[in-house]
Structures are given as structure tokens and as C-alpha cells.
Amino acid sequence: MKIENPTSRDIADLAGVSQATVSRALRNSPQVRPETRARIQGIAKELNYFVNRNAAGLRTQHSNTIALLLFDETDGTDKKMNLFFWAMLDNITRAAAKLGYDVLVSLQQLTDDWHMEYQASHRADGLILLGYGDYAEYREKLDALAAAHTRFIIWGPIVKDQPGRSFGCDNESGGYQAANHLLALGRRRIAYIGRKRRGSPEHAARYDGYARALLEAGVECDDKLRVPADNSERLGYAAVKELLERGQPFDGLFASTDLIAIGAMRALADNGKTVPGDVSVVGFDDMPLAAHVTPALTTVQQNAEIAGTGLVANLVGLIEGRPIESRLMAPKLIVRDSCGGKARLMPAG
Amino acid sequence: MKIENPTSRDIADLAGVSQATVSRALRNSPQVRPETRARIQGIAKELNYFVNRNAAGLRTQHSNTIALLLFDETDGTDKKMNLFFWAMLDNITRAAAKLGYDVLVSLQQLTDDWHMEYQASHRADGLILLGYGDYAEYREKLDALAAAHTRFIIWGPIVKDQPGRSFGCDNESGGYQAANHLLALGRRRIAYIGRKRRGSPEHAARYDGYARALLEAGVECDDKLRVPADNSERLGYAAVKELLERGQPFDGLFASTDLIAIGAMRALADNGKTVPGDVSVVGFDDMPLAAHVTPALTTVQQNAEIAGTGLVANLVGLIEGRPIESRLMAPKLIVRDSCGGKARLMPAG
DNA sequence: CATTTGTGTTAAAACGGTGGCATGAAAATT
DNA sequence: AATTTTCATGCCACCGTTTTAACACAAATG
Numbered sequence A, B: 001m002k003i004e005n006p007t008s009r010d011i012a013d014l015a016g017v018s019q020a021t022v023s024r025a026l027r028n029s030p031q032v033r034p035e036t037r038a039r040i041q042g043i044a045k046e047l048n049y050f051v052n053r054n055a056a057g058l059r060t061q062h063s064n065t066i067a068l069l070l071f072d073e074t075d076g077t078d079k080k081m082n083l084f085f086w087a088m089l090d091n092i093t094r095a096a097a098k099l100g101y102d103v104l105v106s107l108q109q110l111t112d113d114w115h116m117e118y119q120a121s122h123r124a125d126g127l128i129l130l131g132y133g134d135y136a137e138y139r140e141k142l143d144a145l146a147a148a149h150t151r152f153i154i155w156g157p158i159v160k161d162q163p164g165r166s167f168g169c170d171n172e173s174g175g176y177q178a179a180n181h182l183l184a185l186g187r188r189r190i191a192y193i194g195r196k197r198r199g200s201p202e203h204a205a206r207y208d209g210y211a212r213a214l215l216e217a218g219v220e221c222d223d224k225l226r227v228p229a230d231n232s233e234r235l236g237y238a239a240v241k242e243l244l245e246r247g248q249p250f251d252g253l254f255a256s257t258d259l260i261a262i263g264a265m266r267a268l269a270d271n272g273k274t275v276p277g278d279v280s281v282v283g284f285d286d287m288p289l290a291a292h293v294t295p296a297l298t299t300v301q302q303n304a305e306i307a308g309t310g311l312v313a314n315l316v317g318l319i320e321g322r323p324i325e326s327r328l329m330a331p332k333l334i335v336r337d338s339c340g341g342k343a344r345l346m347p348a349g
Numbered sequence C: 001c002a003t004t005t006g007t008g009t010t011a012a013a014a015c016g017g018t019g020g021c022a023t024g025a026a027a028a029t030t
Numbered sequence D: 001a002a003t004t005t006t007c008a009t010g011c012c013a014c015c016g017t018t019t020t021a022a023c024a025c026a027a028a029t030g
Helices: A008-015 A019-026 A034-047 A053-060 A082-098 A116-120 A135-147 A171-184 A201-216 A233-246 A258-270 A304-319 B008-015 B019-026 B034-047 B053-060 B082-098 B116-120 B135-147 B171-184 B201-216 B233-245 B258-270 B304-319
Strands: A065-071 A102-108 A126-130 A152-155 A165-169 A190-193 A252-255 A280-285 A298-301 A327-329 A332-334 B065-071 B102-108 B126-130 B152-155 B165-169 B190-193 B252-255 B280-285 B298-301 B327-329 B332-334
Touching (some): A008 A019, A008 A034, A065 A082, A082 A102, A082 A126, A082 B102, A102 B082, A116 A126, A126 A304, A152 A304, A165 A304, A171 A190, A171 A201, A171 A252, A171 A280, A171 A298, A171 A332, A190 A201, A252 A258, A258 A280, B008 B019, B008 B034, B019 B034, B065 B082, B082 B102, B082 B126, B082 B304, B116 B126, B126 B304, B165 B171, B171 B190, B171 B280, B171 B298, B171 B332, B190 B201, B190 B233, B233 B258, B252 B258, B258 B280, B304 B327
Parallel strands (some): A065 A102, A065 A126, A126 A152, A190 A252, A280 A298, B065 B102, B065 B126, B152 B165, B165 B327, B252 B280, B280 B298
Antiparallel strands (some): A298 A332
16 A cells, blocks of 8 residues: 555545545544544555645645744853754744644844744744844834734844734843842842843843842942843953942942853952852842852843743644733742842741 | 734635635735736735735645654753754744744653654654764664654764664764874873763764774773773762772873763862873863863863754755765864963963 | 847645635425 | 444635746738
């Protein structure tokens, strides 16, 4: 029983039934009698038959595929996204598979004229935009997407008036948790190192959370404790050096990314400050390195499984015409060694 | 000029020409007069028209898509592949795009009945199998793939009698380079820690390269210096501890993975041995952590760009019917601090 | 001038499914 | 027994391309 490229018609002939019935039987239509269905499915399996996706897609006008567009913020040698996005990819493909969708991946150049083609060519039914970076720059492209009625969802914060739907991490809450943790440990002069406003709503939100925690605790939010720095070890190092040279006293430090935190810790060590003895440090991201530095870094983690499944669920919702709103997921503080004082937070056991 | 979902027929009507001519014009067929072609392409762009991939694929019987099947060797929490595979994914998508192919990604469960469907359903024209792990286990699946005339290429070593084509890293050469580096630094009692034979041809090859280097240098290849260990920090630690407890003298160490090397270095430090003073250490993989441990690890690196483009080029070759042979790419030794004695290798500058 | 050779275009036949409608038989209702 | 309803299946149009074969028409050839 060998047919080179079996079609549903071949199966129909073998089963002594019409081709349409085969099509229905294979999709478990209740319209076809159970025993016929079983017979047909048996023959299909026997022949190693699989539905031709092009033909089916042509007829039904959808591909059961979503496109994942990744924008890699490669800063010279350092690939910033790495493990989190890897985990995200993992969860996205799993979630998509569970809903019957394939995932098309494209690592885009920021300059490319990407995106417009995917849905128009019926290659994909919708898009996930990941690693989007500086939103303002892409505004024009998002508008074009929306104008073409492309279904897409953005991994990122909720930005006012931005077209489309987002799914992101509640950075404000993350910043709040980080600062609160430091406050609970008795720290009162907590420095903030990171981008604050320009270009990055995520980092702005992290700062806002930090500020809210201080406010609620009745601790002054001192501008002298805030040092701007982009996401790199070097700039974290420089920022701490600046604080120390200024003679600015501080006993806690919240860095808006792990890389900054790691650079900061190195700067503290190089200048005779102990972590967590003199200064407690909290980062953001939980990158893989975070658990391996000394002392292991306490940081705010985003759950990739929730993120991946959330993105897919929302996109499929859009595709299938359900009303979908932008949403944020809660990040989680991972307590390691860089803050000390675990005992003060937990009952001795 | 707005048509909701323009087809080639719409363009034909607008251009006052037949639909067939539009099809040809859009694919730059020389059969259509340059001025007609230009006019048609202008209208297509105007309408934001893109060829319906399902229809085109149905007609031509190929999808211009390759499927990337990733098998994640997740050992509990640790995702081993991470950055190398991430870089690979990056290069694969780029190389594929350059040749006009899309990439469908699937992170498979090892138990899944994957693969058979991809080509049979015309979702993909061929498969790349990545992170394949223990080959023997999958032998049956590979046979099934080959029997179904599926085009596929495996990232991994060349295994005798294995169906299909492979593209991999020359692990033997990597092991040889590692051992030679240690020998060039004057080390003579070089331990090997890693899997040797069972299940992993890659690791076997690394050992073989190590053995060849020793042989060529006239250094005895002592079985007492060889400790088996699977890929984990813990087992690398344990292996070194065993050597030390045995009282086995050694001044060099080649670990078949970076994780093992990192565990080994920690064990050495814990037992009062200095790296690279007492023992020079070389790893394999160049995982991201390698550059960040202290001392920074000298290791053997595989070039993800060569790997990604090589895999894609070979697969596309198979798809397009060219004769393709299995190939290995050369890895490269990255010299950092864990061996010391750079000066001895390079002329003083 | 009749005939061959190109050249640019069109008409029409696939490609392999899906889904609306028609159909005939069996079951249920009058 | 005649009619309606239900069920299972068949028929056929259609999705939007690519590609073969046919066809005008012009230029080149005998």
C-alpha cells in the first residue's frame, strides 16, 4: 500500500467514498458516520497521509500560523535578550502548538521593511512583536500594520494611543517590589541606577514603582541618589563610581537591569564596600548570570511561561475575532544573597 | 485606490492585461515586456499586493519554508543549549531569508511524533534537526524520515550508516587544539574529564583529538588521568575531587564541556590549587558564562554563523536537488586566562 | 508574396482541499 | 400509507496562483 504523495482523493477511492467525505472524516465532522470515519482515518494513517496545508489554507483563507518577529537589541557583542527570549520562544511555540498554530520566526533588522508582508501573503494569521525596543521609532510601522488590518500583539508596556494590543510585564510593580524589599531590610538611602524617562517606558515604570514604595514608606525620594545609565555592566560600574566620588552615602541600590547591577556590585567591591554588608543590591530581569555572580543577585523576574502563553492566547483571540485588551503580568522578586537579611523576612526554620 | 484583499486578477483588470501576465510580471519573467512589467509592478505596490503563499505553494508544490526542530535537553532547571542555539537560530533565519525561505520553529518534546508531518503536509520543504542528543534513540525516527523521502539535515557529527546528511563541528579537531594548547604551554600530565564513549559521538571525538595530540607530542595517554563525567558543574567538581583524593598528579585539564570545566575550577580552588598556576584548564563550547568566571575560561568555540549558514545551505541544496555530502566545520580555540602563559605563545609586543 | 521565426499575451487546466446545496435512504411523524 | 424529518453522503463551485499550449502580430526569410 504505497502511494507516493497521497491526496484525499486517493483515500476516497480506496475507501469507496467521495473525496468530500474524506475531508470531513479527517476533521472529525459529526456529519460522517463513526464507522466510515474510522475506516477513512485508518486508511489515511496507513498511507501516511497528511492534509496539504497550502490547499486547505487557500480554501479557508487562513494558515494556522503565527509569525514571531524578534528585534534583537544587539549592543556590539552582547545579546541582551538571550535567555528570557529563549524561554519565551519555547513557551510561545508550545502554547501555539496547543492551539493548533505553527510559529514562523524571523529575527529582523530594525531597518527592514518587515511585517507588512506576513499577513497579506497569508503566510501568517497574525504577528507577535518581541524585543521591540524604542517604541517611538516604530510608531509609523505600527500605524501601517493597523491600517492594513493586520492582527498583531506587542510584547511590552501599555503605551497610550499606540495602535494594537500589548502584553507585558508590570514594571511598576517590579520596581515597587524591589524597593519594598530593600526598605523591609531597613535600608533607607536607596540609590536608583537606570534609564529614567527617555525612550523607555519600561524603565520609567520601574522607577515609578521604586518611587511609590519610598513614598509609601515615608522615605524621601532624593534626586541625588538617582544616576542615569543604559543597560551595560560598564555603565553600572561608572554610575556607582560617580556616587562614591560624590561622597553620596547610600545603603541600598536598585538597578533597572541585572547587567547594571552586576557592574555596580563590581564597582562596590573595587571600592571596599561589601555587598550585602554595606549596600544591598537588587537587579531586574533575572538573567542567567544573575544566579552565578558573587554574591548571587536578588532580582525581579518575569515569568516566561505566563508571558509566552499570554501573548499567544491574546493573538489567537484577535485572530478568532474575540475582543482582547492589553494586559500586564506581575513580575516576581527572586531573593538571593545580594541583599542579606533573609532571616529578618522569614521566621527562623 | 483601495481594494481590501487584492488578487493578481484585480491587478490584471487595473492594468488592462491578463492575470497570467501579472503573475509573470511579478516574478520578473523575461517573457513580459519591460514597460508592461514596470506598470504592473507599480500597480501591485500601489495596492499593497503580496502573492498569496498558499495559492502559489499549492500550485508549485513547495512552500519555501524550512522547519527547524529543536530538541531541548533541559536538565531540570538548566537549559544547556541556550546561547549557542540562540545564535544558531539567528543565523539560520538570516541565511534562510537570504535564500528566500521562511523558518518554522518547533521546540519538540523528545517523545513527540514530530517530523513526519512537516513535509508531507507541505508546510515545509525540509527539516533541520538541532540539539539532537542521543542519536541511537532516534534512529528509528530518522529511518522513517528517510523512507518518506523527507529532506532533512542534522546538526551533529557524522555517524556511520545514519540516514540523511549531517553538518557538525569537528570535535576531534577541537579536542586536538585544546590539548595542543596545553602541551605548548609545557603541561605534560593533562587530565581529561568528560563522557568518553557511550551515547555521545561528539564527546568521543573530543577525547580522540586530545589523545592524538598527546600521541603526536610523545606524551603518554594515561588512563588514570581520565575521569568520566556528564555535562554538569557538579560532576566536574566531583571528578576533580576524585583525582585529588586519589593523589593523582596533574598540571593540565581538558574538560569536554564548559560546565564541567567551571565545576572543576571550583574544585581546584576549594582544594588550594591555583588556576592557571598549578593547573591549566581548557573547556569546550564557549558558553556565555565562560568569559565571566574567574579566571576567564579558555575554551573551544563553535562558530554559530558558519554553522547556521552551513546547515541552511546544505538543506536548501537537498531541497533543490543538488548532491550534498555531510560536512564538519572547524572549531576555534579562544584563549583567555585559565591557562596562563600567553607570553610563551606569542612574541612579546 | 508566401512562409517561417520570434515575441508578447491570453485562455484554460491544473494544484488539493472545503463547504453549501442537493440527494436518497432510513427513521419518525402524521 | 403518506408525509415529513433526520442522517449520511455525493456533487460541484471556489480559493489564487503557475504554467502549458495556443494565438495573434510583426519581422525576417525564401
